[in-house]
Amino acid sequence: MGRRSDEGNARRAQPLSGRRARRPEVLDGVDFAAWARLWAELGAGCPPRATYEELLRRYREPHRAYHNGQHLQECLQVRRLINAACHAPAEVDLALWFHDAIYDPLRSDNELRSAQWLDDVARDSGLGDETRRRLYGLIMVTRHDGAPASVDEAVLVDTDLAILGASAARFEEYDRQVRREYRYVPLFVYRRKRRQVLEGFLARGRIYTTAPYFDAFEQQARVNLASAIDRLG
Template structure:
């Protein structure tokens, strides 16, 4: 593994160009082509970007999508079907409403609809559905690919101190409707849950890249909530 190109923590530098960030239409089309679909839907692509650009999203937005795809390329953890992992990343926060608890389900269903219309077989569709659903983070990953996807989604916990601080503030903005005392209590429970794990990252590659920094970031954040 090479050193991170930004020199500021473990996240690669993020630009403001969709093509440079790897979320241009060509990148989207390559993922579908790897799955045997030559004519990737531009309409779906543009609709996805509109969803990630919704104004109520402070963290679960295009920045998060870009970072996930960049981190996947940087860490390059071994997986069985890399194109499936990448396509699931495109969709894992496609639907996001902090007032609802079924965002992953609705995102998985959207991906399944698109996958069906694109001609993907039932087994591939089932794996894609499960990949999105595992980002609920309510159970252990069942496959190597699910582990890579979960670790990618959680890579933000091991970002540089500055980026983690920004992320922490972004989450608060998404839940600004929650009274501060309640938010602090619930947020502490979430962060302590991650810190209490034997290891935050399942895969060796992500563990080596992010575990130490993630634990330091979580400990600082929890201390601020005291």
């Protein structure tokens, strides 16, 4: 079988298959050893273990139903499975660790505050200005309000959006999780706003910028989005 088929088989097996993840502190690939290796790849000192533990504590906050440790694990696993070429893989992976570090559905500056936190940690760990600038931009592009400015930003955005191309079961679970995070919004308002978001993705010429992610997820994402829009009525 060809590479594309191998990637598809791996993706269907895991991570976006509908299996519920375990608690974030024991998720595969989100352990302290993986965290320390990532900083070593960047040539930086590993931040104190307390920083790692605080990050995981954030991902366990009770108001998170989707933007939690499961999402972090899935993003990191998708990165490994798809393995799309990028200029600075370790920077992309570190940005994934922090891209939802701060998450409050009542606020609109979550990406900004997440980027600022990573910038503080990166500076204290000895990363240079240019690296920190790129990391900041990687997190800010996950606002999904503009086109990625680099290959690395495109890979990060595509990874964040991989959930749209998950199995039907996992996508439906994701859809329910998002609703739980916005449970304070009246249902009729939520349906209208959610429909606008989903239709916005579906109207794009292509949802995924990079070829490996397009090949792996585009077709299923369009099926999932159309089904979700139908369910909203």
